[in-house]
Amino acid sequence: MAIKNFNSQFAHPQGWVGRLVGTILAWKNRERNAWTISMLDIQPDDQVLEIGFGPGQAIQEVRRVLKPSGWVVITIQPMWAKTEQEVQSVSEKLILQLKQAGFRQVRLETRQIKPITDVSGIGIK
Numbered sequence: 815m816a817i818k819n820f821n822s823q824f825a826h827p828q829g830w831v832g833r834l835v836g837t838i839l840a841w842k843n844r845e846r847n848a849w850t851i852s853m854l855d856i857q858p859d860d861q862v863l864e865i866g867f868g869p870g871q872a873i874q875e876v877r878r879v880l881k882p883s884g885w886v887v888i889t890i891q892p893m894w895a896k897t898e899q900e901v902q903s904v905s906e907k908l909i910l911q912l913k914q915a916g917f918r919q920v921r922l923e924t925r926q927i928k929p930i931t932d933v934s935g936i937g938i939k
């Protein structure tokens with residue numbers, strides 16, 4: 815039972831166990847993220863769209879490349895977020911991730927696309 819609960823955190827992380835899983839995934843995927851970002855050859859004037867941001871490690875690397883006033887859009891469609899409260903929780907986490915990644919201006923947009931809600935966070939360096 816405990817292993818099943820732990821494994822479920824990889825799909826829908828919550829609480830301190832979810833943060834632990836995010837840390838594990840960030841550590842495990844750090845080389846893959848660095849390689850992916852290097853292959854993108856992001857230039858300081860580029861605008862970046864990130865779909866599904868995980869624990870946010872890769873987006874911190876993208877932010878380092880962008881020049882001041884450069885921006886990134888992260889969009890997610892949380893299939894499991896069925897209520898307004900769940901969508902709000904996802905939105906708050908997205909805003910926090912952008913702020914922790916060092917974006918000084920952060921904006922959130924949500925759009926209902928039946929049967930889910932699209933959540934987009936916009937961060938300006």
